[in-house]
Amino acid sequence: MVGVLIRMRLRLLSHSLRGAARVSGFVAGIFLGLLGAAITAGAIAGAELAGNSGLAVAPLLFLVWTLGWLVAPVLVAGSDETLQPEHFSLLPIGPRKLAPGLLVATTVGIAPVMTLLAFAGLLVPAASHGGATFVVAAVGVVLQVVLAIVASRVVVGWLGSAMRSRRGRDLGILLASGVMLLIIPAQMLLGSIVPILAGAGDSALLEALRWLPSGWAPAAVQAASTGQWLPAAGLLAALAAAVGVLTLLWSELLRRRLTTPSTGSGSVAEKVGGGWLERALPAAPVSAVMIKEIRLWWRDNRRRVSLLPGLLLGLAMPLFLGFGDGPGTASLPFAALFAIWLAMLNCGNLYGLDGASLRHTLVAPEVQHAEVRGRQLAWLAFVAPVVALAALVLPAVAGQAEMYPWVLGLTAADLGAASGVVMLLSVFAPFPVPQQRSNPFTAAGQPGCATGLKQVAMSVLLVVAVIPVLAVLITGTLLDNDWLLWSSVPLGLLTGAVSAWGCGLVAVHWLRTRGPELLNAVQP
């Protein structure tokens, strides 16, 4: 069965690699993966060759990669599901058999292979201790990669399972945000790697990391290198057992997913004509789109997991940007900007999320204008209050009241610009999202590196959008002129409005002229 699953997965991957954009994304993904793998493996091997112990560094690097496996699917709202468990629900294959099969098939892919290459750095220090230690390292590396993958599957499956019931939905969002915050320790660990490589690291920390499951393979190699074969074998066995337990857990999550589909949203309180939104807004096409969008952000799990965790992580980001050494407090007042940026990136696939319902827009005459403006306003309706609150409160909390003109001016300018860039991303960098309700954290393949690059390129627009405000702020600071400094706030509001209007106009034009192409791009 496993062989067939692997062949199937390879065939699906090769079929999805049609078109220059997808191929270039694939190549870019391989390149980035190789880079990361080379740096990791190089750091372990380099530490060893430079006379430090590569074995001491490995647990830290392995932990960072493992955390990456846990965070990535939540952060980009997509765990690779080229092979969906649903495809096999009619076959006489129980979840106990399906789970390991899918797991092995999953290892055939860019990310797992790159992780394997990265972890293979452990072989260099092991090699100097003889053949038997090398074998321990080889087995350990493979188990360690599989552990990262299966842990990632369990987390995603668990979040999806939580979100399938109505009651668990909000809990699921919180849990997802919690998982995303795992990026904080990963960031801190990465920050501590340079002193460690220079031989000035905190050896107690390294010692401790070896006790985490992500450090068991290096620990086994360490034991083997000193001839302690029993602990080495024990650690490898513990790794294998951890993989086994997680696989069992995952198979149980799969069983639930396949036989207890989403309860749907149930009946929701229908509010057409009666809700406060309808009463508050004038009856016009733009408000109709806006109200529809606000309801969708609220009701659709996929949209929730796109919007909320990004917003929360953005606010939390400054807290860990430089934990312990200075810059953390310096960037705290600017949390609002991070939140804008992440909320923009995560929401920049509105048409992909809507899928085929874009048809409704395409068959109606001249609705593109209302369509784009309504969506911009709805996005702002969720993001603006949170961001404004953060911008108003955080400078004071951080004890940096003098930063208010900077924070408010830049936030105003970027908030407007981001509401436009969300639309630009949605029309220029759309990608299909599988239209299944079983787990909102899954994507068919990845959004693709090409799309990722477009997202990064579009992020530059946020920087461009604040240039006028920044110029005024810098001039004001240099001249020590309070009037000039504070004039950045109305200027920010003005430039924000102009860029929201301008980007929206481009999106309207694109929607008007390239509607069918967009529809084609978002079909799963």
Add this chain to the structure above:
Amino acid sequence: MEPESGPPPFPDASGAADDTPALRLETLGKRFGNTTAVDRLSLSVPRSSFFGLVGPNGAGKTTTLSMAVGLLRPDGGSAHILGSDVWQDPVRAKELVGVLPDGMAMPERLTGRELLTYTGLLRGIDPGTVAQRTEELLSVLELTDAAHILVVDYSAGMRKKIGLATAMLHGPKLLVLDEPFEAVDPVSAGTIRRILQRFVAAGNAVVFSSHVMALVEQLCDQVAVIASGRVIAAGSLDEVRGGASLEDAFVHLVGGRTGGGEGLSWLAS
């Protein structure tokens, strides 16, 4: 999969006595939130029968069929396929049944031929048999020209046909089909009808849901009418329609009336 399970067995290998129903549902129930989708529903589909399941939109047909084939866990009750309990022994039950679900999840970026091939191999059928059955199914269902096209690019009718092919590939003893004729062109529909009739004539059973009453009358010897998650009439075709046409009997049974005569003046002007 290891070949140990082999191609699903043919006649009588299920070990069940001949009077075991092809499908037996007992007090199946399912609630979604406050809505009762299926309400202690019981149904028995004899072998060698062509069984039609009809009911208004939202009556619970798809929910019932999903619970009957192991896709949706019922809150209560049981489902047996040729004596095998779907929820106690799902592997055995799934070997015996072929299913065309509503909105079937298929790996979209496989070609039709690849989909059939991998499905067959995963079911443990030997590669030679898989290849032969795949070609035969593709050609009979007039999909040969589309065999190298990705499923994602299939039309609605072609998706139905490839779904039907995956349901029949392993030689099941019972076919459970949700709206099998929907969106299928008349020529293909005729082909499918003849295939299903031959399948039933050989001692197997078909359960299908449909809204096309004429089709149900033409094909089925047994009919059940479902409304609000309950069976409100079941039996042979003649018992259920009682002298009238099935459509009239249906409208009478579900207590509806044919609307459309009034209102909408803005549309008809």
